[in-house]
Amino acid sequence: MFLCAVGAGVTSLFRTPWIAAVAAMSTGTFVQLEPLNYRDGARVEPADSCGTEKAFEPATGRVIATLQCSGEKEVSLAVKNAKAAFKVWSKKSGMERCEVLLEAARMIKEQKDAIATMETINNGKSIFEARLDVDTSWQCLEYYAGLAASMAGEHVQLPGGSFGYTRREPLGVCVGIGAWNYPFQIACWKSAPALACGNAMIFKPSPFTPVSALLLAEIYTKAGVPPGLFNVVQGGAATGQFLCQHPDVAKVSFTGSVPTGVKIMEMSAKGIKPVTLELGGKSPLIIFSDCDLENAVKGALLANFLSQGQVCCNGTRVFVQQEIVDKFTEEVVKQTKKIKIGDPLLEDTRMGPLINGPHLERVCGFIKLAKEQGATVLYGGEQYVPTDPKLKFGYYMTPCILTNCSDGMTCVREEIFGPVMSILSFETEAEVLERANDTTFGLAAGIFTRDIQRAHRVAAELQAGTCYINNYNVSPVELPFGGYKKSGFGRENGRVTLEYYSQLKTVYVEMGNVESPFESQ
Ligand SMILES: NC(=O)C1=CN([C@@H]2O[C@H](COP(=O)(O)OP(=O)(O)OC[C@H]3O[C@@H](n4cnc5c(N)ncnc54)[C@H](O)[C@@H]3O)[C@@H](O)[C@H]2O)C=CC1
Numbered sequence: 001m002f003l004c005a006v007g008a009g010v011t012s013l014f015r016t017p018w019i020a021a022v023a024a025m026s027t028g029t030f031v032q033l034e035p036l037n038y039r040d041g042a043r044v045e046p047a048d049s050c051g052t053e054k055a056f057e058p059a060t061g062r063v064i065a066t067l068q069c070s071g072e073k074e075v076s077l078a079v080k081n082a083k084a085a086f087k088v089w090s091k092k093s094g095m096e097r098c099e100v101l102l103e104a105a106r107m108i109k110e111q112k113d114a115i116a117t118m119e120t121i122n123n124g125k126s127i128f129e130a131r132l133d134v135d136t137s138w139q140c141l142e143y144y145a146g147l148a149a150s151m152a153g154e155h156v157q158l159p160g161g162s163f164g165y166t167r168r169e170p171l172g173v174c175v176g177i178g179a180w181n182y183p184f185q186i187a188c189w190k191s192a193p194a195l196a197c198g199n200a201m202i203f204k205p206s207p208f209t210p211v212s213a214l215l216l217a218e219i220y221t222k223a224g225v226p227p228g229l230f231n232v233v234q235g236g237a238a239t240g241q242f243l244c245q246h247p248d249v250a251k252v253s254f255t256g257s258v259p260t261g262v263k264i265m266e267m268s269a270k271g272i273k274p275v276t277l278e279l280g281g282k283s284p285l286i287i288f289s290d291c292d293l294e295n296a297v298k299g300a301l302l303a304n305f306l307s308q309g310q311v312c313c314n315g316t317r318v319f320v321q322q323e324i325v326d327k328f329t330e331e332v333v334k335q336t337k338k339i340k341i342g343d344p345l346l347e348d349t350r351m352g353p354l355i356n357g358p359h360l361e362r363v364c365g366f367i368k369l370a371k372e373q374g375a376t377v378l379y380g381g382e383q384y385v386p387t388d389p390k391l392k393f394g395y396y397m398t399p400c401i402l403t404n405c406s407d408g409m410t411c412v413r414e415e416i417f418g419p420v421m422s423i424l425s426f427e428t429e430a431e432v433l434e435r436a437n438d439t440t441f442g443l444a445a446g447i448f449t450r451d452i453q454r455a456h457r458v459a460a461e462l463q464a465g466t467c468y469i470n471n472y473n474v475s476p477v478e479l480p481f482g483g484y485k486k487s488g489f490g491r492e493n494g495r496v497t498l499e500y501y502s503q504l505k506t507v508y509v510e511m512g513n514v515e516s517p518f519e520s521q
């Protein structure tokens with residue numbers, strides 16, 4: 001597995017002491033030593049490489065792993081291996097696949113603390129949040145385990161006793177490409193429906209967060225998937241391209257930025273491969289004056305500061321109705337000041353470091369530009385150095401609240417992907433709808449109001465894939481998640497995702513004689 005200060009010499013994920021050792025690990029101790037690719041049911045060094053990438057512990061700035069980016073040869077081996085596993089897995093019944101996925105879900109639940117700890121070390125989010133992410137991960141496996149046996153077609157009666165039926169069949173080898181903000185959750189949200197439908201998957205995590213997908217791969221193997229059904233290749237853009245361009249890859253599911261999404265779609269178009277694109281956002285959160293203010297303030301914090309604000313569906317444009325904007329702003333600032341920033345592995349921390357140094361600089365650059373364009377920084381927005389000396393080189397900042405914002409400012413138009421909330425005031429429902437929809441993105445939107453008719457009227461008009469009424473950023477696996485407009489298409493979670501990982505075959509059955517215009521007289 002890997003060696004670390006508390007786990008030296010322990011080599012199997014499945015030995016209880018290993019789990020206990022990882023769960024008890026402290027910041028600044030982890031070093032990844034074992035291979036980070038996974039093929040044919042085991043960790044392997046890649047067969048070839050197209051460069052290296054360094055992965056960090058954002059809390060301390062330490063390098064925890066140097067990755068060999070998989071080259072064309074390694075990608076081809078992973079595809080070949082996945083094809084072989086697909087032959088076995090796709091022949092299994094839904095109930096047989098269900099049993100394996102349920103066992104994998106059980107193992108994730110059992111190892112929740114260890115997985116969450118690894119996620120926190122590599123991503124920087126608080127352990128409190130990482131545990132919630134692991135919950136949404138095993139829930140996803142359980143949910144699709146339950147749906148696996150429901151993959152069924154239709155029987156259609158035709159004239160003369162003939163009939164037709166449809167079969168819902170898997171696609172083959174699917175590729176999952178992930179972002180760094182929810183590494184384990186993204187791997188589960190893609191692989192669970194893919195595997196439930198009978199596909200194989202090759203997953204490429206972001207090179208910033210290579211570690212936790214391997215834990216999932218080991219769990220799948222231990223739970224009983226055929227070797228090769230879930231492979232992991234590591235690397236950045238070049239490795240991603242080898243995957244998307246491979247002729248034996250049937251589908252690509254991508255989570256990441258809009259510019260990369262465009263490239264993925266272009267590459268997939270050349271092979272006529274279906275794609276799912278989960279891209280960025282600049283979502284509106286609309287707070288009407290008749291709302292429950294305490295809940296609206298909680299919602300605004302959830303909409304902006306989870307995972308240090310590095311969340312695609314965050315409601316960063318907070319539109320507040322004129323009458324309550326002062327009261328709301330005062331309360332939001334009061335609650336934001338209370339957020340404890342620091343060592344993400346400590347139980348009471350609620351905000352850890354951002355993913356890396358360049359990203360921290362980028363986010364701070366947005367705040368500087370906002371000030372130049374006339375916004376007021378009401379609170380935060382500064383780099384932060386925790387008192388613990390081991391955290392000195394981590395990538396921390398204080399959560400930021402901007403007021404005096406207007407719709408044309410860069411901080412209101414562009415995705416910042418950091419803890420920066422822009423507050424804007426509005427007067428009427430018609431006005432706020434127009435302004436909320438004035439964006440090229442359409443991932444999510446939120447509404448706080450006590451008026452039930454207004455809530456549904458506004459939800460119907462918002463151009464967004466998910467609308468939250470009187471809450472924000474909750475993501476039950478039963479509900480589909482995905483974008484409108486440039487935030488992408490296709491869905492993750494929910495029953496509908498089975499359609500994105502399968503194809504429909506029509507079978508016609510003739511019960512009479514063939515009637516043909518070419519018959520001899
Ligand atoms: N809608 C959603 O569910 C989510 C969207 N995002 C979006 O992702 C972005 C942040 O994530 P990043 O990792 O920085 O995004 P990114 O687009 O830079 O990278 C995403 C993944 O694509 C890979 N990649 C990069 N270039 C590629 C290429 N040419 N071909 C194939 N693969 C390539 C990367 O190595 C990484 O694994 C934000 O814009 C955010 O909004 C993030 C999480 C969820």
Ligand SMILES: C[N+](C)(C)CCCC(=O)O
Nearest residue numbers: 182311312313473474475
């Ligand atoms: C879990 N949730 C809703 C907070 C975020 C999921 C989408 C993402 O990966 O950013």
